[in-house]
Structure formats: C-alpha cells, structure tokens
Amino acid sequence: MINKKRLSVILSVFLSIFLVAGLSNSNAQDSNVVEVINNSENHTVFADLLDETGLNDVVSQAGPYTVVAPTDKAFEEMDANLEDLRANSDSLESVVISHLFQGEVAAQKAEASLGIEIQEGGIEASNGLVHVVDEVIEN
Template sequence: MRAIPYILTFSALVMLLITACDQPKDTQTGNEVALQEGVNALQTDGPVEPQASTARQIPGSNEASRVSSRSLLDIVESNSDLSTFNSLLQKAGVAESLSGTGPYTVLAPTEAAFLELPDSLRDNLDSPKHRELVQQLLNNHIIAGRLTTSDLQDGAILKTAAGHQLKVAKRNDKVQIGHAVIEKPDGMSSNGVLHTINKVLVPLKETAL
C-alpha cells in the first residue's frame, strides 16, 4: 500500500511530460510573447525612417558616398567657379574652420557673384588691413549645422557664424537665402553641406570696406 503514493506521483510526472511534448514548438512565455508583439508592431506600423544625418551623408549612390568623404574645404578647392571664395578663405584664416568636424552649411558665392560687387569693395578684399572685416564677410556665408534644401523652410530665419540673420524664401524649385539664390544645392561632404549661390552676402557694416 505504501507504493501507491509513489506510483501516483510517478504517473503524474509522466502525464506532465506527455502534455509538455504535445505543446506546439512555438509556444512562448509571457515575456517572449510581449517581445514578439513589439517586433510585429514595428513591422506593421510602416517602415522606420532612417535618422536624418545618416540619410544625408549616404544618399544612396556611389558618387554621393565618394563626395561625402571629402571635407567642405576639399569641395571648395576643387571647384574652379569658387576660386575667389577659396582664396579669401585661405588669406583670412577661415579655411581651417571648414576642415573641422562641423557640421556646417556653407553658402559659396560663384566667381560671377564676386564680379557683381562694387569695385571699391572688391578691390579691398585682399587688403591685409581689412582682414577682420573680410572674416566677418566670409563667416556670413557659414551656418552651424547640416541644412539641405529640404531642411530649409520658407520663412525660416538662419543665423550665420558672423551673427547676422538670413531669411529663407522658397518659390517652386528656387531657394533664396537673403538676397542670394542657390544655384547648385546640396554638395554633401564629411563635415557638412555646400550650396553654391549667385550673390555675395555682404553684411551692412562690411559695405564700408
């Protein structure tokens, strides 16, 4: 009679094992179910957008990836239509900033843009005695952060490294910053983005050069 409890206990263990073996293989614990539901939520709520910085640095083409490995200064130096801008950056000591980590947004005036300046102003840009004012002029073309044309919203106010404000205006396919229109947008680099513009953004106090 003493063996009966042991037999019953053994029988109960066997039944538990059989029941466990009959369960579907994908049976999950409460924690596993919650985790899986979280994964399903990501999959069913639509695609997860990449972070903006990643999307901009690697737009999806081999050419874009190659360009993005170069600094802003590299891009300026390699563009013959920005030779005056590059020369002033070097002489005024602002070029080093464009080799830094950043990121920066650079509004680079073309050769034609500099030719439109008054002779009195253009002739004095290379003068050593105006170095600090030229630095202010150049810094008025540099904005902290990486701002592509898709980031620039109509009516937005941008503060330049010189401390001045520039208003953004977007009309159809044209983007205007201050009184300058972007001619070649979104030149991606490792430390920012460069937009080629058709005017020199001269702060009021620099007009006295």
C-alpha cells in the first residue's frame, strides 16, 4: 500500500502543477479517467492495481491526467512477475506511476516518451485522457 507521506507528496505535486497550468476540460464525458478504466472489461487488472496503490484517488481528482492503461492481456503476459510485483508495494507503485502523466498528453507524444505503441488513444474523460496499450511499462 502507498505510504501516507509519498501519497501526500504525489498529491501536492499534482495539485501544484494543476493550479499553475489552470487547465480544464469542459467538453469531456462525465466519467473521470479512473471510472473509464473501471468501466472497461479489458482493464480489470490495471483498475485493481490503481486501487491497491491508492493512486486511483489521485487520478480521479480534477486533473487533467493522462493514463496509459495496459490491457488485462498485457498483464497476463507477465505471468508470475505480476504476483511478484504485487508483493512489492514500492515496485508496484513505481510501475503504476510510470503509466500516469500530469496533463493531457497526446497519444503520439506518450508513445515517443514511453517507447510504446498505443492501441487506442484519446479516450476522453472528464479529467483527462486514457490511452490503451497491450504492454506493461516496467522500470
């Protein structure tokens, strides 16, 4: 589980960036990025990991955020490494954070930044974007 000090730092950084940027997304759908992921049949594992780390509480805030969401298939390909990851809360948090961006990041920029291929990009949410990938970004 994410420790309170680390969560406080993450929340402070995200809040500071949001306040400085002064960005809003008034024409997005009603669901936030966490709800978009939770409502997807193909992202149950990532939804669970967001919850396990407590980062779902962070990225369900006003944002904007961009979430690069690995499919369940991507996590299945990790085999036993997924259980090892879940057993180490620091590693789990690090991997989940590597799928999150502060601000709205276009699919093409996220691909270049992360060295991945986005399968479906630009799913709008009330507080940002969700991009779908078939791989897990591991540190």
